[in-house]
Amino acid sequence: MADAAEGLELRLGAAAPIPLDLALGCAPGELLALVGPSGAGKSTALRCVAGLHRPTSGLVRCGGKTWFDAAARCDLPPHRRAVGLVFQDYALFPHMTALGNVAAALGHRPRAARAERARELLALVHLSGLEDRRPAELSGGQQQRVAVARALARDPAVLLLDEPFSAVDRATRRRLQSELAGLRRSLSIPILLVTHDLDEAVALADRMCLMHRGRGLQTATPSEMLARPASAEVARLLDLRNLFRATVERHDAAAGTTFLRWGDAVLEAAHAPAFVPGAAVDWMVPPSAVVLHRRGRPSLGERENPVPARVLDLLPMGRDAEVTLDIADAQGGKLAFSLPLHAARRNGLAPGEACTVSLLKENIHIMPLSRTGR
Template identity: 50%
Template sequence: MVERKQGLSLKVQQDGPIALDAEFECEPGEVLALVGPSGSGKSTLLRCIAGLYTPEHGHIQCDGENWFDSRNRHLVPTVKRRVGMVFQHYALFPHLNALENIMEAMRELSPEQRRNRAHALIERLHLNGLAQRRPHELSGGQQQRVAVARALAREPNVLLLDEPFSAVDRATRESLYNELAELRRELRMPVVLVTHDLDEATLLADRMCILSDGRTLQEGSPDQVMQAPVTTEVARLLGMRNLFVGRVIEHTTAYSLLDWRGQLLKVRAQPQWPVGQVVGWGLPTSDVLLMPQKHEPGEMDNTVLVEIERLLSLGEHIRALLRSGDDLIAMHVPRHLAQRYELAEGQQIRIRLRGETIHLMSQIASNKQEPRDAET
């Protein structure tokens, strides 16, 4: 028997037709962001929680209740799960006004109770004066607030948000971020946010779950995941451009030594990797630097001779694509520095890789850096 837990707990598996191998938990009052590319299974997992899709194996619990347990052939239907869900395009009833849309979520209550609660939610979501407007008379941000109010009307045990900010402009999105942050302080329920936007996830979530092809790859706080991806696959999904392969040579108390195609790199001490282990390694583009013209590099600065393969103008910055053997290194250079160093395609220069920020990880699939990855 699966142990009962508060908050939300999910573990589901199946081979097809939609492959799933996912596991995560979300505590009451916590926001968990499911992050991954299109087709990674994010929305399918939300549908599993809501009871709109039933996986072959696993369990789903919420607030101490078993909603799904394949071992005991237990399944609670959607109508009996207290779930609040906000869809990507809100799914408001076009023929009903804002007040009526919210009231539709409370059909088990008397008309007076439904109306009173709906008015309270309208005030809570800053929709005063808009109760009689139909969806087409509301802005995108106002429609989203109505959708959230309707989701909360059922007093759910979990709130599910499926790409809720994708249909509004940037200014409206920033305002809605603030409103969600304010609202979540009042909510004592798990909130699961589906998004493909890493900035959105790091801004709003307490924890992130990285997904690919229906699989959970890594879960943790945004800082933990962004700074220490466990595999090169996760690093790619997080947008890390500089990913390569090396072999651990030595560990000291101050640093670890890595062999990268015959070149030795000093990296921050990571003794958990055995000597001789082939690993993936990466570092942010911000930590690939030009050699200083007047000062000596630091002890953890690794000097590398490269050839400039391509220069791309990006406003006040230049993105440089640098070749070292078969590998390509992406670097951002302020425009004034690029001019001072007279950077040009085909030129050979020395750069430094900051060993303090080089992170070692498991090598998954191909680690060859493609030019298009460095330019996107």
């Protein structure tokens, strides 16, 4: 692999035909996932790195070398950028064998050394013994491995993966994801993964960048983004539930508490001094932080942010139950959580039944008020 002394630095701007407003960095050995809805600009960002799309403004630097700088009128063509790119459809040459496809990307090496190096790369992706098969004789997962080996054959300074697992079945996708997780440990280059599958990004990425309409809304570790989205817009794009609005009432720094006025209730949340008293805010609580009060068996822990509710829906999902509650939110928001099905039945949960839940203080996350509609 290339000795990438520095990682990837990316700043992209454009108004049309595809809007872009994105700035991110990816360190050597790091896997950064670009996530977001279709049309968010994820693949366009990858194409800008590869030199297949030219933004209006910005900068692309990798391994200490400038590939694109709009201000300096620098724009290296794709063949002069040390990029390994795996397309969604793999784009293998149908008339060539697996060995031939990989060897075709080794033009920068002496001819006599190409076949041996191609075999090494196919072995790296677990395809030893299949060197003489053509793409039509390989499964979808095997074709994907050939595409990865061919991308690595260029000795790239960055590896770009554009929805690489979308064309295979679920079982094969899981296996390939596991193989990529193992393969990346031997790579000391930045890796950009474009995916619409949030579970895939969470499983593979060191960090995620959430994109929407060409903008990078938040870049963080998967756990941080899911627990502490930067805004309600980010939370909605991630399909996070239990989003509400409230007003900051006061802070108690000594107790590590911020008090929120939510309708007629006052909730305790983790201390968030950046929000001034009187400010309207968005807030969320993850389903895992919603605790059902046990019927007839109250505990001291249930004093924490108790909320009366009525069951709107209870959906059995194997051993668990997905519960939706009406909590009389002024904006019509509902509260959702899950619990073991036997616990739901033991506590008499059913549509129309009253219950009480607690919202765990430390898991209530406060965000600036979103200007977009609910």
